[in-house]
Amino acid sequence: MRSILTSVQKSCTLLKLFLNAEKELGVSDLSRKLQISKGAVHKLLITLESEGFIKQNPNNKLYSLGYTLLELGTKVKDNHDWAEFAKPSIQKLADYTKELACFCIIDGQDAMYIDKIESQYPIRFNVEAYRRFPLYATSASRVILAYCSPEMIDQVLSQPFKQYTPYSITDPEEMKQRLAKIRQLGYEISSNLRNIGVTGIAAPIFDAEGKVAASISLIGPTDRMTQNLDHWADTVVQTTQKLSRHFGYKL
Amino acid sequence: MRSILTSVQKSCTLLKLFLNAEKELGVSDLSRKLQISKGAVHKLLITLESEGFIKQNPNNKLYSLGYTLLELGTKVKDNHDWAEFAKPSIQKLADYTKELACFCIIDGQDAMYIDKIESQYPIRFNVEAYRRFPLYATSASRVILAYCSPEMIDQVLSQPFKQYTPYSITDPEEMKQRLAKIRQLGYEISSNLRNIGVTGIAAPIFDAEGKVAASISLIGPTDRMTQNLDHWADTVVQTTQKLSRHFGYKL
DNA sequence: GTTTATCGTTCACTATATGTGAACATCGTT
DNA sequence: AACGATGTTCACATATAGTGAACGATAAAC
Structure with missing residues (x-):
């Protein structure tokens, strides 16, 4: 074969x-x-x-x-329905928080932002859409990875991690604990792991079969994010739960 | 070989x-x-x-x-400089005319809109960006074809034309005369050739070597377009001449 | 519930297309 | 003018791509 x-x-x-x-x-x-x-x-x-x-x-x-x-790339973008499906949600999230709201999917061994609404603050953080990055790299992708199959997780964690900042996690065991904590809480808040001074809040979206399909995240400068951290984590989680239900996912 | x-x-x-x-x-x-x-x-x-x-x-x-x-498609978009270069111009054109302003390029035997600013009128016409279409099909592409090499023109015109509307040109000779008229005037105004009730005004952009590189066009419902036809043809031509000079083209 | 049709997948085999490596032409630099 | 780098071309031997038939699975038809 x-x-x-x-x-x-x-x-x-x-x-x-x-x-x-x-x-x-x-x-x-x-x-x-x-x-x-x-x-x-x-x-x-x-x-x-x-x-x-x-x-x-x-x-x-x-x-x-x-x-x-x-x-061809434009055709791919036209094809995926859920970006359009999720757009109102991230728009609402961005309007409410004034921070960067992102929609992230998993494709193979990688993650990719396929939609985002940028922050309107003069000082703001931004990400690149339609660009692959490792599943372990950001909160948006880690909340997806956390709900993947154990084999998938092992495979991803078996490769060496890129150290984006001095604070980036490089130990597979530490990453596993972090994923376990995500499954326990249902969301993740992380700072400085990929960019110094940047904090992300992310929660997963599930499809009708209960499989993780995507995630929504809120990203911004740490000092501004910390002012509303818990409230915004709630908001993100509620948004993803609503979308999961739309996909047919039953709690 | x-x-x-x-x-x-x-x-x-x-x-x-x-x-x-x-x-x-x-x-x-x-x-x-x-x-x-x-x-x-x-x-x-x-x-x-x-x-x-x-x-x-x-x-x-x-x-x-x-x-x-x-x-990969996103990378292609990031690569081409001139879309960013032309953006202020079509934005200005769209602001002034309130109609759809497009930036069109030639790639191989086809044309493609790679940037556009849509009209804000409730009744408006729109085009699909990043989608190939034949060079003979629209005013935006015909003003490019008109300045291509004779061999290129012959090759394009040797294939049968798709009849988009009952008014679409299907005779190669008639098309050749139309291209000659474009070279004479320096721009084209056309109605109903691809969409009934739609009128387009287009003019070519030349690079430093005098070769045709792209075009700018203004497209909208015929009844609205006819009210300012000459004035807007002037405006489009002035815009393209300015861009051609920016590219280093000498009259 | 059985049959039928159609689908995606697999396989062994042979003709064929593929990658090699060297030679060539062309450019800008030394 | 000689050099070094480039992109391009070529003939050839080997690996490989496409065939066509068989498989198992699925869904439609009777």
């Missing part, structure tokens, strides 16, 4: 290389990063270019991501 | 099938659409799924586009 097509896999990896690199990349550079010959990379690029997934800058011969990806 | 990788090409075509189809597609359906065996399609899907380009709905086993495409 060898069902992975190597050339297709290579082309996917190639495209994803652009996510954490310069806007434009050259053949030799890609060849080194992918560890395949220049000729092969060139064929990949020609093929992807003919499909609009890649485009070449005629001036410097370098390659960048093509507009077909933008077209 | 066989430099097209068939499996990569197939995977790209497969992904693009979702653009004009249901949200979810099955293996057999895709097999018929792609004209390759079910087993091969399955391998393609497994590979794409392992990279996050496709995801399978566990309930009905059907496949849909994955979030990695959203991630």
Whole structure:
């Protein structure tokens, strides 16, 4: 059962290389990063270019991501119903608290914000939508991870953690205890774990089958957040519980 | 010189099938659409799924586009500088005219709106951003096509035209004359060619090398548009000329 | 409740497409 | 002018992609 097509896999990896690199990349550079010959990379690029997934800058011969990806990405956004479903809720949350309200989903081994309403305060924190990050990294993703299967949790925690700040958790056991505490409380409040001076409050959303599906979080500067911490934790939890019920989840 | 990788090409075509189809597609359906065996399609899907380009709905086993495409599409949007460059201009245009103002680019054989400011009138027309359409289809794309190379124009006009309305141009010769008129005037005003009761005004933007790079258009209900037609054509042309100069284009 | 049709998945096999590595052309720098 | 780097092309041998049939599961039809 060898069902992975190597050339297709290579082309996917190639495209994803652009996510954490310069806007434009050259053949030799890609060849080194992918560890395949220049000729092969060139064929990949020609093929992807003919499909609009890649485009070449005629001036410097370098390659960048093509507009077909933008077209497909827009289609993905149009597809997912629950972002539209959750939008009124995070809007209401943001209006009420004046802080950044986010809707976060799990996809494979990663998390991703797929909707957000930004804070209107002059001093504010912001996140990047449609960008993957590890499940252990933020309160928004940890409240999802906490309700995943034990195997899933073990798999995620078996990889080394990126230390975003001096306060980031790096010990798997400590993380496990934190996840247990999330299951006990039903939400999480965390500070300085990914960004110094930033506090997040997050709670999970469950679907009709009782499986965790997404989360909602409130993020902002710690000094402002601490003024209403308990009240806002309540508000976030009530919001997610309402959404879970909308999804058909029974307490 | 066989430099097209068939499996990569197939995977790209497969992904693009979702653009004009249901949200979810099955293996057999895709097999018929792609004209390759079910087993091969399955391998393609497994590979794409392992990279996050496709995801399978566990309930009905059907496949849909994955979030990695959203991630890549967002990166494409972040990359292109000129949309941000043009944004103030179309914003100003929309504020002044109260109609839909669009920024349109050419990519390969297609056109695409990559930015727009919508009209605030209760009765208004709208377009879909980040969606390909043929170069001959709208005034926004025709003013680009008009300044393309003769070979490019011939190639585009050699394919049969889609008849969006009873008034749509279907004769290549008639289209050529229209393009000639665009080059003569420097802009185009068109009505009912793609949508009945809708009028568009468009003018091209040139880069430093004098090559056509994009266009700006103003679109709205014909009855409202006709009240200020000449004045607004002037305004659009002035906007594009200003942007062309910003790009380094010399008259 | 049984049959039928259709679906997604798996498998062994062969033709074929793929990746290699070297040679080439082109550019900017030294 | 020589160099080093680039992107591009090519012929070839090997690994691989696509076939077509069989499987099990599911849902519709009788």
